[in-house]
Amino acid sequence: MNMMTVMQRVVWPLLLWPYVLTVSIPLDCKEEEGSFSRCPSITQEKLLDRVIQHAELIYRVSEESCSLFEDMFIPFPLQLQRNQAGYSCITKALPIPSSRSEIQQISDKWLLHSVLILVQSWIEPLVYLQTSLDLYEVAPDTLLNKTKWVSEKLISLEQGVVVLIKKMLDEGLLTTNNSEHGLFQYEAQPEMLESVMRDYTLLSCFKKDAHKMETFLKLLKCRQTDKYNCA
Amino acid sequence: MAAALTMLFFLLHIFTASVQGSASDQVPPQINPHLTSCVSTNMETFRCRWNVGTPRRLSEPGDLRLFYINKIPSNTPPKEWSECPHYSTDRPNECFFNEKHTSIWTHYRVHLSSRDQSIIYDEKLFHVQDIVEPDAPVYLNWTLLNVSLTANHYDIIVSWKPPQSADVQMGWMTLQYEVQYRDANSDLWEVADIGKDTQRSIYGLQANANHEVRVRCKMLGGKEFGEFSDSIFVNVPSKVSGFPVMALLIFGALCLVTLLMLVIISQQEKLMVILLPPVPGPKIRGIDPKLLKKGKLSELTSILGGPPTLRPELYNNDPWVEFIDLDIEEQSDRLTDLDTDCLMERSLSSNCSPLSMGFRDDDSGRSSCCDPDLPNDPEASSFIPLIPNQSHAKDSSCSTACEPSPPVQSPAAGEPCFVAPGREALYTQVSEVRSSGKVLLSPEEQAEVGKSKSKDTLKVIMAEKEKEKKEFQLLVVNSGYTSELNAGKMSPRLYSGDMSEPCQTGGDSGSSPSLSPYHESDTTHMSPLPPAPVYTVVECVDRQNSLLLTPNSTHAPQLIMPKIMPTPDGYLTPDLLGSITP
Numbered sequence: 125m126n127m128m129t130v131m132q133r134v135v136w137p138l139l140l141w142p143y144v145l146t147v148s149i150p151l152d153c154k155e156e157e158g159s160f161s162r163c164p165s166i167t168q169e170k171l172l173d174r175v176i177q178h179a180e181l182i183y184r185v186s187e188e189s190c191s192l193f194e195d196m197f198i199p200f201p202l203q204l205q206r207n208q209a210g211y212s213c214i215t216k217a218l219p220i221p222s223s224r225s226e227i228q229q230i231s232d233k234w235l236l237h238s239v240l241i242l243v244q245s246w247i248e249p250l251v252y253l254q255t256s257l258d259l260y261e262v263a264p265d266t267l268l269n270k271t272k273w274v275s276e277k278l279i280s281l282e283q284g285v286v287v288l289i290k291k292m293l294d295e296g297l298l299t300t301n302n303s304e305h306g307l308f309q310y311e312a313q314p315e316m317l318e319s320v321m322r323d324y325t326l327l328s329c330f331k332k333d334a335h336k337m338e339t340f341l342k343l344l345k346c347r348q349t350d351k352y353n354c355a
Numbered sequence: 356m357a358a359a360l361t362m363l364f365f366l367l368h369i370f371t372a373s374v375q376g377s378a379s380d381q382v383p384p385q386i387n388p389h390l391t392s393c394v395s396t397n398m399e400t401f402r403c404r405w406n407v408g409t410p411r412r413l414s415e416p417g418d419l420r421l422f423y424i425n426k427i428p429s430n431t432p433p434k435e436w437s438e439c440p441h442y443s444t445d446r447p448n449e450c451f452f453n454e455k456h457t458s459i460w461t462h463y464r465v466h467l468s469s470r471d472q473s474i475i476y477d478e479k480l481f482h483v484q485d486i487v488e489p490d491a492p493v494y495l496n497w498t499l500l501n502v503s504l505t506a507n508h509y510d511i512i513v514s515w516k517p518p519q520s521a522d523v524q525m526g527w528m529t530l531q532y533e534v535q536y537r538d539a540n541s542d543l544w545e546v547a548d549i550g551k552d553t554q555r556s557i558y559g560l561q562a563n564a565n566h567e568v569r570v571r572c573k574m575l576g577g578k579e580f581g582e583f584s585d586s587i588f589v590n591v592p593s594k595v596s597g598f599p600v601m602a603l604l605i606f607g608a609l610c611l612v613t614l615l616m617l618v619i620i621s622q623q624e625k626l627m628v629i630l631l632p633p634v635p636g637p638k639i640r641g642i643d644p645k646l647l648k649k650g651k652l653s654e655l656t657s658i659l660g661g662p663p664t665l666r667p668e669l670y671n672n673d674p675w676v677e678f679i680d681l682d683i684e685e686q687s688d689r690l691t692d693l694d695t696d697c698l699m700e701r702s703l704s705s706n707c708s709p710l711s712m713g714f715r716d717d718d719s720g721r722s723s724c725c726d727p728d729l730p731n732d733p734e735a736s737s738f739i740p741l742i743p744n745q746s747h748a749k750d751s752s753c754s755t756a757c758e759p760s761p762p763v764q765s766p767a768a769g770e771p772c773f774v775a776p777g778r779e780a781l782y783t784q785v786s787e788v789r790s791s792g793k794v795l796l797s798p799e800e801q802a803e804v805g806k807s808k809s810k811d812t813l814k815v816i817m818a819e820k821e822k823e824k825k826e827f828q829l830l831v832v833n834s835g836y837t838s839e840l841n842a843g844k845m846s847p848r849l850y851s852g853d854m855s856e857p858c859q860t861g862g863d864s865g866s867s868p869s870l871s872p873y874h875e876s877d878t879t880h881m882s883p884l885p886p887a888p889v890y891t892v893v894e895c896v897d898r899q900n901s902l903l904l905t906p907n908s909t910h911a912p913q914l915i916m917p918k919i920m921p922t923p924d925g926y927l928t929p930d931l932l933g934s935i936t937p
Contacts (some may be wrong), residue, residue: 180529180575187576222427222458224399224527287893332460335484335576339459342526 129266143330169292172296172348175284176341179239182277183334189270190327197320213329215245220336226295232347235340236289242333250275253326256319274330281337378476378837385409388419389477395487396581397520398459398528400575402451405467405477418470421450426462428463452590458485487577489530490518491584492570499591500556505601506593507562515570515584529575537567539588551575596798846931 220238221227227235254271257263346354382722386408395401401423422436441449460482467477500510515531517523534547536553547555566589573580602800618624 184576222460223454224453224459332484336460338529339527341666342529346525 126150134204168288169348171284171288171291172341172345174296175281175288176338176345178277178281178284179334179338179341182281183331183338185274186331186334187326189267189274190324190331192264192270193324193327196267198324213325213332214249215242215333215338218242218245227343232344233293235344236285236293237341239337240282240285240289242337243278243285245280246330246333247275247278249252249326250278250330253323253330256323259319313338387476388464388467388480390421393463393465393479393486395457395482395483396482396518397522398487399454399522400452400457401483401486402449403439403465403479403882404449405680408476409447419448419476420468420470420472422466422468422472423452425456425458426463426464427458436472457483484574485578487528487574488530488579489521489572489574489581491582492517492532492572493519493584495570495584495587496569497568497587497589501558502562502591508559509562509591510556510558510590511560512556512589513568513570513587516553518581520570531575532572533571533599534568534570535583536560536568536589539567560591562591565590609820647917664845830937 125229218238218240218241223232250271254268255272257268263275343354386406387407388405390405391401393401394401398768404420405419407419421439421442423439424436440453440456441451443449443451463479463481465479465481466472466475468475494516495513497511497513500512502509511537512648513534515532521528521530523530529548531551532553532555533549534557535544536557537563547557550777555570557568567586568589569583569586571580571583620868816928
């Protein structure tokens with residue numbers, strides 16, 4: 125366990141340093157002729173690679189956070205009851221394909237948009253999760269750091285996806301959909317147990333969606349590089 | 356009696372039977388049917404397996420059913436349970452969910468129950484992506500990477516391919532691999548780090564030993580590993596020669612070392628010379644160190660004193676020494692060598708070299724002002740007044756007072772103020788210097804001063820011009836001083852004259868061959884005590900054979916250095932020291 129954490133702590137900075145560039149790219153970079161372009165240009169493939177790396181890392185970190193949380197706060201019997209009737213993921217209402225066959229049928233555009241929707245819908249809940257975890261007295265620092273890191277990287281992932289959409293699909297900036305605010309209903313926490321379960325649900329749901337994002341993006345990449353085999 | 360016995364036997368029998376019966380019931384532990392695992396290998400399908408448990412008397416093996424509910428978010432969650440879509444045919448107790456019935460990222464609830472779902476034996480809740488356990492990697496092989504120098508160890512690279520079922524190429528699944536290897540003899544597997552590459556290098560495997568290598572993989576972020584691949588065996592024979600190479604090398608090294616030691620020990624002295632050459636002694640040019648050893652100091656000094664500039668002080672005797680030496684014989688020689696022409700006539704003076712130069716003085720220990728080797732400017736300037744060319748103050752004093760007497764003037768006037776006779780600087784003692792610039796010389800005998808005149812003048816004895824032109828003797832006598840020059844040649848007559856007014860009295864004193872000593876006493880100036888001797892330099896000798904001395908600018912009697920002693924390197928004679936101190 126210690127080896128893993130140590131390795132992760134070393135691996136993250138090494139893997140994440142190119143992401144600084146993705147964060148620092150101003151999004152309102154106009155590529156018009158007359159404008160003075162201060163943006164460093166990046167190829168589409170490279171951008172897609174970086175976005176994929178980003179999503180992959182987010183998924184891994186969220187998975188680790190979930191495991192940590194599970195080990196610390198969730199007794200074993202309750203682990204089986206996650207996503208039970210009382211608690212369901214906030215993104216359940218999103219029209220996102222959930223099987224491979226379905227995924228293979230949707231277009232690139234829809235893939236990207238699905239990813240974007242997912243990302244945007246999770247930004248706010250993660251902030252809420254962060255505040256909620258801060259209230260715990262016994263939450264370990266690693267858990268807090270990981271969730272904080274994830275929420276930060278999610279924002280940069282959103283930026284990257286927006287740029288990608290602009291480049292690949294030649295679309296303008298997507299305005300943030302207000303529907304995601306409707307998705308997440310802030311519930312008052314009556315009891316500690318409730319909040320723990322809710323946070324657990326949040327974490328596991330986010331982990332699931334992170335995996336979804338990663339898979340979609342990888343599928344997209346395959347389609348970009350080799351259209352014939354990635355059917 | 357018998358009835359009791361039969362009753363006893365009957366009870367025993369029942370008892371044993373019941374015991375047997377109960378024992379037979381307890382031997383097989385009741386294991387309920389349960390789901391062993393629900394596993395997906397490719398994230399597209401999955402299968403659930405269960406264990407029927409101990410066979411019950413009431414139920415049949417085939418009565419176990421699997422039901423599930425899949426909560427797909429988009430659809431309304433089904434309230435009914437669906438039965439297993441396909442019970443596997445190749446193996447019992449397994450339910451296979453194909454792609455149609457599999458949805459990722461959705462919640463599955465699987466029940467193992469009886470046919471009518473009245474009894475639920477087991478339940479599982481999962482998401483499909485969480486239960487992925489990929490198949491084992493395939494196509495393992497290894498290549499030799501490195502062989503160590505001793506051929507005892509080697510490195511290999513193991514490579515494999517991802518399982519066929521996992522769609523890695525499309526990016527549907529991202530796998531991580533773990534390689535394990537062990538020596539065939541041991542039971543402990545060594546685990547290499549997990550990586551995403553499909554190859555891994557293993558270092559430090561022992562030669563001539565059988566190694567077993569296997570690989571397994573799991574999803575990136577997944578929980579469980581898949582199955583291990585089939586092991587491959589690695590064996591690299593080492594080139595083992597007949598005799599151990601290491602021993603040979605060590606032996607050779609030892610021999611070399613011993614040889615080296617022998618060489619060093621045998622040639623120790625030579626080596627010492629080569630390695631640590633003797634430090635050469637100091638070599639001073641011109642000096643033989645052996646001389647030093649022998650202690651011949653005279654030769655040494657001759658060596659040391661080669662160049663004259665090396666040790667000037669050795670060759671130039673100390674000036675104070677000459678005060679000790681009395682070399683009377685040389686004095687006559689000197690006087691004969693006087694260039695009186697220079698002294699007498701002004702015209703000649705131009706031809707003459709400066710007085711200082713006129714002296715052919717050898718180094719007889721009497722280094723005087725006229726030593727040509729040691730030019731001393733300030734001192735030379737004091738000699739210069741002897742030359743008629745320079746005497747400014749005197750001229751003024753002379754000219755004003757000596758109008759009738761032409762001889763008293765500056766050399767510029769043309770009339771000779773004769774250079775002081777004698778090559779040597781002759782001293783006179785100045786008792787006082789008046790404000791008018793006149794210099795009063797102290798008399799030779801203070802006792803004779805009985806006159807009213809306060810000032811005691813120095814009697815200057817002028818050699819008679821008639822006697823010898825070339826021979827001027829300026830005998831300076833005072834009460835306390837007699838030059839050595841005059842000591843031998845001093846004429847018995849002492850004359851005193853008032854030098855302060857050479858013009859006036861010059862004629863008297865000069866003309867008269869014999870000057871009678873007279874004293875002038877000046878009422879104005881009374882000096883009960885003998886005045887401090889003040890020396891000045893005789894500037895020139897006027898026609899009346901009166902001396903012109905350089906007056907002091909200051910009133911205070913000041914000792915003026917009449918003669919410049921060659922001072923080697925600033926060496927001060929006691930006289931000089933006394934003179935310098937104000």
